[in-house]
Amino acid sequence: MTGDTDYLTGLAEVLWPCGGMLGRGEPAAIRSGSSPARGSRDSRVYLPVPSAHNPRVILPVTNRYAAARGIAAFAQRHSFRERVRATVLTTAFACGVAPLLLRDRLHVGAGRTIEHALSAALDRTVVIAIHIGPPRANRKPVLLLLTPAGRAIGYAKLGVNDLTSRLVRAETEALGLLAESRLPDITVPRLLHAGEWNGRPLLVQDALPVGDQTDRPTRRQLLRCVLQIGALQPIEVLPLSRSPYRGLLRARIAGLGARPEAEPLRACLEHLPDVRVPFGAWHGDLTRWNLACTPRRAFVWDWERLAFGVPLGFDALHYELNECVQIGVHPGVHRWLDTGARLLRDPLMSGAGLPSGAVATVMALYLIDLATRYLQDRQAEAGARLAAVDDWLLPALAGLRDRAEYETREAAG
Known part of the structure; x- marks a missing residue:
């Protein structure tokens, strides 16, 4: 087995160093060399969903309440098809029939596991469901922590390589900072525990009340959220x-070395107009997957890329780009060049100090920043959807550079 199955077996070694093995039915032997007795209280069996070849969620076989809650928590419900799929899977696990339909198993041997460490850290019994997502350079396990009855306690993140370990440490630091900051209309997770597991950084945060009562933000909610984070x-x-x-x-572009994309990024940065720009903080990855709203509050999580001193409006542009490319990268980017500019020209943004003559410059800076991140993290090699910057980002950037020069002339005239 290759690809995602290799990732899954490697992940099992991190989470359960006592030993794990992919297979179907009961294992003949666990990788550590021991075989858990059938029905042993200390051994565990998990279901990779939808399969070991394409794992997106890993769920406990023996606790259908936790498994059903894991499907509901990690399901993307942004389209009718996704909502139907989530409903069918949740029902199958709640009724106990899913293990009969899904044949792949991840068998974990007896011994100390990540569940033991989390239970000790939180001083209560913890059952886990795991989300690992699609292939990306920053792909890491996100563990939903549940009571045996299926009630959510919180989420844990674990670094599995140099990049993800850096991001977990950065989010731990960010949550500590946010706990002392004032965000009038935004709720962020509380940091419950920070430590290590199996030599890797581990953080635990509480679960935000996100679900059927929350939705994607309206335009005004998005911009209010962006400005509060910026402040x-x-x-x-x-x-x-x-x-x-x-x-x-x-300096970050220079750090890319001899990569062919570095020179056009540097040239565009050097030739952008010297306009006045408001600088503040940004979340760094504000998308529909990290933000949910009620009419009065926004709930924002995944703060691993929080940064300061960046042009105001980056978060709005990032959210909008990820929305637009749902229809496809090239048509989505073409749409974003228009809708992103409209977002930055909103009275809320101009009231915060962003002049209309700087809109295209800020959009170009955002693309340069995003391209540099993707290249530094080697996202293209990991298969990330937007990471082929020479395919779509550099052409869009060239057009924005021309637009920025035109806007500057118009503002001066």
Whole structure:
């Protein structure tokens, strides 16, 4: 077995160093060399869903309440097809028939496991369901922590390589900072535990009340959220040439070395107009998967890329880009060039100090920043959807550079 099955067996070694093996039915032997007795209280069996060849969620076989809750928590319900799929799977697990339909198994041997460590950290019995998502450089397990009755306690994240370990540590630091910050209309997770498991960084945060009572944000809710996050540090309006951000971005591009994409990114940055731009904080990955709203509050999670001193509006552009490409990368980017500009021209953004003559410049800076991140993280090699920057991002960036020069002339005239 190759591909995702290799990732799954490697992940099993991290989560359950006592030994794990993929198979069907009861294992003849666990990788550690011991065979758990059938029905042993200390051995565990998990279901990779939909299969070991394409694992997206890993669920406990013996606890249908936890399994059903795991499907419901990790399901993407943004389309009719996704909602139907989630309903069918949840019902199958709740009724106990899913193990009869899904044949692949992940068998875990007896011994100390991640469940033991989490139960000790939270001082209560913990059952886990695991989300691992599609292939990306920053792919890591997200563990839903549940009571045996299926009630959500929180979420845990574990670094599995250098990049994901850095991100887990960064989110731990971010949650500590956010606990002391004021976000009037935004709720963020509380940090419940920070430590290590199997030599890797581990964080545990509480579960936000996200579900049927929350929805995607309206345009106004999105922009209010973006501005409140931006105000985590005092907003400062500076000419681009005098901003620390420009120097840091130039250094990051230089860190790409001889990669062929680096030169057009550097050239575009050097030739952008020297407009005045408001700088503040940004979440760094604000998307429909990390944000949910009620009419009065926003719930925001996944703070692993929180950063400061960036152009105001990056979060709005990031959210909008990820929405637009749901119809396909190329048509989505074409749409984003229009809808992203409209977002930045909203009165809420101009009221925060973003002039209309700087809109295309901020959009170009966002694409340069995003391209640099993707190249640094080697996302294309991992198969991430938007990571082929020479295919769509560089052509869009060239057009934005021309638009930025035109906007500057119009503003001056």
